[in-house]
Amino acid sequence: MNHWLAKSEPETYSWSQLVQDGQTAWTGVRNFQARINLRAMKVGDQVLFYHSGETKDIVGIAKVVKAAYPDPTAKEGDWVCVDLAAVKPLPNPVILATVKADKALKDMVLVNNSRLSVQPVTKAQFDHVLKLAAG
DNA sequence: GCCAACGTTGGC
DNA sequence: GCCAACGTTGGC
Numbered sequence A: 001m002n003h004w005l006a007k008s009e010p011e012t013y014s015w016s017q018l019v020q021d022g023q024t025a026w027t028g029v030r031n032f033q034a035r036i037n038l039r040a041m042k043v044g045d046q047v048l049f050y051h052s053g054e055t056k057d058i059v060g061i062a063k064v065v066k067a068a069y070p071d072p073t074a075k076e077g078d079w080v081c082v083d084l085a086a087v088k089p090l091p092n093p094v095i096l097a098t099v100k101a102d103k104a105l106k107d108m109v110l111v112n113n114s115r116l117s118v119q120p121v122t123k124a125q126f127d128h129v130l131k132l133a134a135g
Numbered sequence B, C: 001g002c003c004a005a006c007g008t009t010g011g012c
Helices: A015-021 A032-040 A096-101 A123-134
Strands: A003-008 A023-026 A046-051 A057-070 A080-095 A118-121
Touching: A003 A057, A003 A123, A015 A023, A015 A046, A015 A057, A015 A080, A032 A080, A032 A118, A046 A080, A046 A123, A057 A123, A080 A096, A080 A123, A118 A123
Parallel strands: A003 A046
Antiparallel strands: A003 A118, A023 A080, A046 A057, A057 A080
């Protein structure tokens, strides 16, 4: 199983929206690097849900419920999306400053390339974030 | 509100 | 095919 981090501005699509919807099509990704990651996603992979902008924190865990398929919102170009479902919120959201300050997470893509909207996360990083979130 | 980082576009 | 200019994103 692989682990990922998906980024969204709360104003655009928030974690609470995902919880309310149960699951959603993760559309609108128009970035080559992110597309590679989308295509590598398998059903059952776990995804950290990160809010950029106001709060800048990892707030919940989602999972892939449908692997990459053509993005219906793409007018042109070979873009894909996946379906994500909410799994559970983190007991304590992990803010970006905490991630940055933690040596175990210094290689996270979130730290080094925060603009990438779909990022790979190692199992060690994933587990560490969960540990931080547990308090 | 500013600026750094990154991606994309367009002229050559 | 290179690179400058520009637009966008996101952290501060």
